[in-house]
Amino acid sequence: MSDNKLVSKANALNEAAYTINLVAQRVIILAIIEARDQGVMSKVGGVHRIKASDYQKHFGCDKTTSYRSLKSACESLYESEFVWTDKDARGNTKVNHSRFVQRASYSEGGGYIEVMFGSDVIPLITRLSEKYTEYELKQIKDLSSIYALRIFEILMQWFSVRKTPKIKIEDLRARLGIEDHQYKTMGNFKKRVLDHAIREINDNTNITASYEQHKEGRNIVAFTFYIKVNKDKSQKKKIDGLLGTNAENGDLFTVKGLSDKQLGRIARNPQFIADYNHLVSSTSPAGQDTKVWELEMMNRLKKDASQFNRRPIQEYLDY
Missing domain, CATH: 1.10.10.10 (Winged helix-like DNA-binding domain superfamily/Winged helix DNA-binding domain)
Known part of the structure; x- marks a missing residue:
C-alpha cells in the first residue's frame, strides 16, 4: 500500500x-x-x-x-x-x-x-x-494525536475554499470525540486540544491551519478554521514536543519535572489504565497485579514517554 x-x-x-x-x-x-x-x-x-x-x-x-x-x-x-x-x-x-x-x-x-x-x-x-x-x-x-487527525479531516473537507464555515463548539467537541467531563473550561479546550492539534498539523503536513473564535457576549460559541497551502513545505518529522525537546509543549507531553509520586498517580489513574492497558498482556505480572503495573508504567514513562501519546501526559494528574 x-x-x-x-x-x-x-x-x-x-x-x-x-x-x-x-x-x-x-x-x-x-x-x-x-x-x-x-x-x-x-x-x-x-x-x-x-x-x-x-x-x-x-x-x-x-x-x-x-x-x-x-x-x-x-x-x-x-x-x-x-x-x-x-x-x-x-x-x-x-x-x-x-x-x-x-x-x-x-x-x-x-x-x-x-x-x-x-x-x-x-x-x-x-x-x-x-x-x-x-x-x-x-x-x-506523522500526526500523533487523534484530535490533530480529526481536525485535519475537517480542514480537508473545506480545502477547496480554504476555510470552514462556523462550527459550533458543541458540534466540534462531538466530532472530536470529546466527552462532557473532558476539557470543561474553554482555556483547557483551546490549550490542550485546538492549539496542540493546530501546531501538530502545521509541523507535520504541507498546510498551515489557524482558527478564529466567535463570541456571544463573553462566551466563545463557535470556531472558523482557515487553511493555507505551503507548496514548498516538505513533510517534517514528528514534532519535538512529543519527545520532550520543545519547551512550548514540554509541560504537556513529557515527564520532565514530575516526581515518582506524581508518576505513580498517573499510572494509577483509571483513564491512563484504560488508554494503555493494551501495552501489557493480561497474563503478565503487570496485567495481574496493580502494584507491578504501576512500577512498570513508571519505568516506561521515564524511559520513553513518547509512546504515551493518547492524550497529554500531565492531563492524567487533572482527572
Whole structure:
C-alpha cells in the first residue's frame, strides 16, 4: 500500500460524532483504502486485512508495537459507534446510530487483523457522491494525536475554499470525540486540544491551519478554521514536543519535572489504565497485579514517554 493512496469518505462520515483512539482511527483509514482497492462498491461482507508490517511502514513504529496496537484497535473497534445524519424521503434530518464494523478479528502470531465494515459504512466510503472528503495517506502519517487527525479531516473537507464555515463548539467537541467531563473550561479546550492539534498539523503536513473564535457576549460559541497551502513545505518529522525537546509543549507531553509520586498517580489513574492497558498482556505480572503495573508504567514513562501519546501526559494528574 503506497503512501500516495487516497483516503476518501463521504462528508456525512467525516462530520459524524464518535469517540475513538488514534490507532483505531488509523485502522479505519487503512481499511477504507483496502476496501476501495478491492472494488467492493456494494459488497457489504467484504473482509479487509490490515498487516502489522503495513501499519509499521505507514506510521513509523516497530513491528511488535504495530501488532499490539492493531490488536487493541481490533478489540475497541467492535464496540465503537458513530452518529451521522442524512435526510429522509420528506427532506427531514434523520439522526442515525451505527457501528463501524460488524466483525473484527486478530490472528495470534499471524501479524494481522481483519475488519468487516458495518452495512451503513460501505456506502459512505465507496459509493461517493459529489460531497466527499479526500486526502493522501502520507498527509496524516506523522500526526500523533487523534484530535490533530480529526481536525485535519475537517480542514480537508473545506480545502477547496480554504476555510470552514462556523462550527459550533458543541458540534466540534462531538466530532472530536470529546466527552462532557473532558476539557470543561474553554482555556483547557483551546490549550490542550485546538492549539496542540493546530501546531501538530502545521509541523507535520504541507498546510498551515489557524482558527478564529466567535463570541456571544463573553462566551466563545463557535470556531472558523482557515487553511493555507505551503507548496514548498516538505513533510517534517514528528514534532519535538512529543519527545520532550520543545519547551512550548514540554509541560504537556513529557515527564520532565514530575516526581515518582506524581508518576505513580498517573499510572494509577483509571483513564491512563484504560488508554494503555493494551501495552501489557493480561497474563503478565503487570496485567495481574496493580502494584507491578504501576512500577512498570513508571519505568516506561521515564524511559520513553513518547509512546504515551493518547492524550497529554500531565492531563492524567487533572482527572
